[in-house]
Amino acid sequence: MRVGPATGRRGRARILGVALPCLALIALSGTAVQAQTVTPDLFSSRRTSQTAPLDSPLRRTAAEVNDPLTSPKLPENEQPAPRRTGPIPKYGLPAATGAADTGYDSLNRKRKQPKYYPAQPRPKPPIGPGSPPRPAIAANTPLRLSIPPSESAHKTPIPPAVAGTIVGQPPRKRLRGDDDPFGAVGDYAGSFLIKSAVEVSAGYDTNPGRLAAEQGRPVYVVAPEFLAVSDWERHALVADLRGSFTGYTSNLTPNADGTPLSAPLDIDRPNFIGHVDGRLDVSRDTRLTAQGRLFLSTDNPGSPNVQSGLARYPIFTTVGSTIGVDQTFNRLQVSAGATVDRTDYTDSKLTDGTSSTNDDRNFTQYGGVGRVSYDLRPGLKPFVEIQGDSRVHDLRLDRSGFARDSAGGYAKGGTSFEFSRLLTGEIAVGYAMRDYVDPRLNRLEGLLVSSSLVWTATPLTTAKFYSDTTITETTLPGTSGVLTHIYTVEVDHDFRRWLTAIGKFTWGDLDYQGNPRRDKIYTVSGEAIYKLNRNLWLRGTLARGWLESNLPENSTASTVVMLGVRVQN
Structure with a gap:
């Protein structure tokens, strides 16, 4: 189609009418941009240095603006206002720039945990903050209890013998904590730790002979002690020996009517108890045990076994031995042993100068004991124990015409326990009996109670409870023996480490079976x-005792006051 001149002119006029306003708007916009000052947008994601012109001071960093050497000279109307907080310090690279993916990050960003292969060893952490990592130790290098420091740490280096770095030197032993700062230290003799002590006391006893009519006498006691313990890696040997001698400055006074006293005139009495225990470790679960023991004493004052008209107490000794074996089967432990004991009495010295024999009281005892225990749980170990023996006297008939040979024993069950070190010990209940060859002597039997409990009430206060049941021989006509029950409660309190108070209460009953006599004590x-130091202690004691008997003229009472010193090493 052909366009006419009129149509072409109208189209060009329309396009020119639209283009002229656009060109005018573009010209005005360019002039406004050159005259306008750029204002940064605080809420824009683009930085000011990216929107400002190249020669604008806003494109320069804060360090360049504050540096008078690198910052160009600006007109006075373009000088930035001084900062009220002073110049911004220059720290170099931004925080955590170039840091790895793992490790410490000052920006507190979460780091990736290092990945290890299944067989790759994990590095050990340092010993403490700021400490270097542990040095690598070869498999065949013996461990030392102390690592010698470098010479830079001390002006004078530690000798190798003290540091334990000599080749072939055995490792130094770690010192054990001392629970008792005033306890005896002891000395080493070879591989044995030896402790010894002697205590000397003096005081007054209002009734040393335990007579119905009291006769008081000054008293002194000398008590030595000896303890030796082996320090071996396997096996063990322990010797514990304790003795005492109780002496009086003068003898008792005879009765004015000439009747003999129920106690000797010379009431000095020795006492000794000692045992040596050994253990041979055959294997981890099998051990051989042995014990040798010695007991030396006299009849107790006030006992009906004491003859009338004695010049001094007869002394008896009991020597015995036990050989046994302990076998462990996982949690089950079985122990068995054979025992033999020999008791001998010296002759009795009478006030008229004569003497009488005590051969009818001498006897030999053969027996055996077995015990089965099981570790039920940590701190709780129940057990069952059975013992049997036979007593054979040197003389078939005693001074009263009774045959004293007998056979007996006991059976008891109980448990040993340890609860958080606050309550520890052992308690058992059972039954004891003894049959005599003489049919005129009844069976001696009764309830058996044995216990040894320690309760740590507080770090300064400890309570203890002991009980024991024994069957002893007697010379009373028609009496089978004496069944004795003794109970003791003791409380120890430390006011200071060097000052300790001990309170004790003991009670018991003596049952003379076959005889109407009953005694209570x-x-x-x-x-x-008062502990002056590890080697010197002072001790003071005040005790009051009673013996109540159902038979007249047999009840007694006494008070003892003692003050002594103990020297130990």
């Missing part, structure tokens, strides 16, 4: 110990 005592 009570003892209350208080003791104070």
